[in-house]
Amino acid sequence: MATTEKLMAVTGNQAVAMAMKQIDPDVVAAYPITPQTDVVQSYSQYVADGEVQTEFVTVESEHSAMSACIGSAAAGARTMTATSSAGFALMWEVVYVAASMRLPIVMTTVNxxxxxxxxIHCDHSDSMGxxxxxxxxxxNEDAQEAYDATVMSFPIAEHPDVSLPLMNMYDGFIISGAIGPLRPLSDAAVKDFIGEKPAVLNLxxxxxxxxxxxxxxxxxxxxxHKIAQNRAMEAALPVIQETYDRFAEVTGRQYQHLMCYDMEDADVAIVVIGSAAGxxxxxxxxxxxxxLKVGLVKIRTFRPFPTAEIARVLSGVKAVAVLDRADSFGAMGGPLYLExxxxxxxxxxxxxxVNCIYGLGGRDLYPQNxxxxxxxxxxxxxxxDLPQSRVYLNMKGE
Amino acid sequence: MATKLSPKEYVKREERLTGGHRLCAGCGAGVVMRQVLMGAKDNPVVISNATGCLEVSTTIYPYTAWKDSYIHSAFENTAATISGVEAAYNSLVRQGKVKSDKPYRFLSVAGDGGSYDIGLQALSGALERGHDVVLLCYDNGAYMNTGFQRSASTPLGAWTTTSPDGKVVPGKQQQRKNLTAIAAAHGVPYVAQASPHNFRDLIAKAETAFETPGPAFLNVLSPCPRGWRSADPDGMKLAKMMVQSCFWPMYEVIDGNYKLSFDPKDRKIPIRDWMEQQGRFKHLFTPEFEYVIEEGQAHVDREWERLKQLASLPPIAE
Structure with a gap:
């Protein structure tokens, strides 16, 4: 059987819903919110058509979505959810509880x-928080990355050295709603890649x-307990890379914590997250x-943060601009810049x-910027000299 | 309702909440839990518990007083948490990944804070979705765990630290929210109100709740000597008086049909009889605030009449 299917044209949300269907988790508990809505709608249809084994819990809020995910994952079930923005903010309290219980829940957070x-438009203030x-x-930068990351999620999250929840991000509307190319894996290849859930103590x-x-x-x-959580996060860094490598063996698509473009001989570089990389x-x-000798570093793995690797990658350039699609009010710069x-x-x-803030609330980022x-x-x-304070890209009145 | 058995029969059932927990002397929560879990007979149970007295007193890490599997996640979400556990069970059983000789029971437990107030949305969601779970409220009439703050269940006129009596305010200024009626309005198959002083009634109701397919809600009065400012040994006596006054009627709503479990008839006692034994109402027994007792009595009388009317309706056929 072929490992991959033929090329398709789908939205980011459709790509992720398709990956979820192929994973066929035991439980999905989710609440609809723009721009994640298509994911929940598509999954509801898979359930209605009997295409998945999943028990789908149509909770009455995102707080209850994550709470039900906690109950489900603690009961030993492979558990997924998806959210965005205010929904993620409403979950806040229990997002921490899920991590402290070391439950390998997988969540798509459409930024x-x-x-x-x-x-309702894209920036990264939700997940950065x-x-x-x-x-x-x-x-993730595009639909393909979001799909691939979804397929890779459980082997990372459920790895016995890790046992942590995992969230995948991609840009709202720009990726979630725009149609792009996707080369999915076959159902069998997905099943084979993720394997059976390892047995753990459960309710x-x-x-x-x-x-x-x-x-x-x-x-x-x-x-x-908090120290143990951080140790698990440190252990996750090599596990993520190993999973990226194993995925490359199957698909030929090689991911890294940091995706570097023309960095070998770059004099200057931009560091960015998400669709702006394209x-x-x-x-x-x-x-x-x-x-001009220009290079680009795209951050894929943000937690755990590949600290040594980013420093090594940037050690050869003379000037770096870090582009943040979220701000940290009152701090020296946006969250990625500080990191x-x-x-x-x-x-x-x-x-x-230099720190450049861009794209807040979906503000366009033009090639000229x-x-x-x-x-x-x-x-x-x-x-x-570079500006000492934030540079705002495509600000009105400039 | 399940048949009420003799105490001799009930004591043969396993104690599923062990002694040695740290609940206060005279606390009703532990008594309620032991009685409710007897209603599960010998089926395995997963308990989800809201943050509160019961949770902090029974799971002091690395110890646990629970013989069954138990999960505490947060304050307002126990009904959502148990929804997830039940969904996982259904999925895993369907796929043959979990096997059990006896069907699991799923119990969500919260106090009145976690049921009437901050947990109401999750409670309503779980009732509406139709999970096969029992949602239990042990109602002691305030946020006792954090030192006696008012809840929507606190009786009119009661002192709490956020409804204190003062020179001009006679304690809590609102009547109680009727959570049992709210639960019944969801149209779920079984809703009941009970009190642990009548343990045969409570255990039988719990048994019915567990064995009824679909969601069931149990609202159970739970004495709190610390918050009620009453004597430690008096809890069950006070609970009995609160039932006899019809402040806390014992009843069931089975498929929408109301059924009284107890009617004091001409032996109905005034609410002041138990209020005067609880320090939280002490300030009402003064000339300037005594009217609050009358208001409370009028409300209880009216609610009791309404309940009797509901219970006298001809049953709706299934």
């Missing part, structure tokens, strides 16, 4: 701006009753024809840096 003012929740976070083993979520107060082991690559082709500055400092890499950033970096490589 959308947080209110207010209310806005969950970066300290104890979930593995993988960001439905009547021979071995278990208490989940006990009170771990003043004189308990809360501190040690726009950046288009601009790079033009600038390289002019003789990268810390990594560079930690690894003793001294290069010029990227080009302006590259030219600013090229000037900096030639000796000019």
């Amino acid at each position: 959308r701006a947080l209110s207010g003012p209310i806005n 969950g970066r300290d929740s104890g979930w593995i976070q993988i960001y 439905l083993d009547s021979e071995h009753p278990v208490t989940f979520g006990p009170f771990d107060g003043l004189h308990g082991w809360y501190f040690e 726009t950046a690559r288009t601009v790079m082709a033009k600038l390289k024809a002019e003789g 990268i500055l810390a990594a560079l400092y930690h690894e003793g890499v001294h290069t010029k840096t 990227i080009e302006d950033v590259f030219r600013m970096l090229a000037d900096a490589a030639g000796g000019a």
Whole structure:
């Protein structure tokens, strides 16, 4: 049987719903929200048509979605959900509980701006806020990446060294609603890749009753539990890479924590997350024809963060712009910028840096905006100073 | 309702919440739990518990007082959590991944805070979706775990730390929310109100709730000596008086048909009889605030009349 199916044209949401159908998890508990809605709708149809074994719990809120996922995963069931923006924010409390219980729940978070003012379009403020929740976070550029990441999720999350929940992100509307190419795996190849769920202690083993979520107060082991979570996160970094590598053997599509484009001989580089990477690559082709040595780093694995790797990749360039599609009000810059500055400092890499904030609430990022950033970096490589404060891309009135 | 058995029969059933938990002396929650779990007979049970007194007192890590599988996730979501457990069970059984000689029972437990207030949405969602679960509220009339703050279940006039009596305010200013009626309005197959002083009634109701396919809601009065400012040994006596006053009627709603489990008839006692034995109402026994007792009595009388009317209706055929 062929490992992969022929090329299709689907939206990001359809691609992820298709991957979920092929995984056929035991339970899906989800609540619809723009722009994730297609995922839940498509899955409902698979259930209605008897195409999956899944028990689909149509909860009354995202808080209950994650709560039901916790109950289901604690009962030993392979469990998935999907959300966006305010839905993710409403889950907040129990997102942490899922991680603390070490439940390998897989969630698709279709990135959308947080209110207010209310806005349904893409930015990364939702999932960036969950970066300290104890979930593995993988960001995807397009429908193919989102599909592939979904297929790779359970082998990472359920790995005995890891046992952590995992969330996959892709850009709302830009990817979730736009049609792009997808080469899916065959159903059999997906089943084979993810395998059976490893047996773990669960609520439905009547021979071995278990208490989940006990009170771990003043004189308990809360501190040690948190240390154990971080150790699991550290252990996840190689497991994720191993899974990426194993996936490449099946599909020929090789993923890395950081996807580097023309970084070998780059003088300047942009670091970015998500769909903006595609726009950046288009601009790079033009600038390289002019003789500019420009490179691009796309972050896929954000939690755990590949600190040493990002510092190594950026150690050879003279100027770096970090593009953030979320801000951290009152901090030195957006969340990705802070992360990268810390990594560079930690690894003793001294290069010029600037933070560019873009795309908040779905504001367009034009090729010209990227080009302006590259030219600013090229000037900096030639000796000019970079702005010390945030540079806002495609701001009105500029 | 399941047949009420003699105490001799009930004591043969396994104790599924062990002694040694840290609930206060005189607390009703542990008593309610033991009685309700007797209703599960010898079926395995998974318990989901909201944050609260019962949770913090029975699962002090690394110990647990629960002989069955148990999960606590958060305060407002126990009904959603048990929904997920039940969904997992259905899926895994259907796929042959879980086998059990006896069917599992699924029990969600919350206090009045986790049922009437912060957990109402999840409770309603679980009832509406039709999971085969029992949703239990042990109602002690306030947020006792955090030191006696008002809930939607706190009786009119009661002192709590967020409804304190003062020079001008006579304690809690609202009547109680009728959660049992709200649960019944979901049209679920079984809803009942009970009190642990009548343990045969409560165990039989729990047994019915577990054995009825689909969702069941149990609202059970639970004495709290600390929050009620009453004597430790008086809990069951006070619960009995609260039932006899019709403040806490014992009844069932079976497929929409109301059935009284107890009618005091001409032995109905005034609510002041049990209020005066609880320090949380002490300030009402003064000339300036005594009117609140009358208001509370009028409300209880009216609700009781309404309940009797509902129970007197001819049963709706299935």
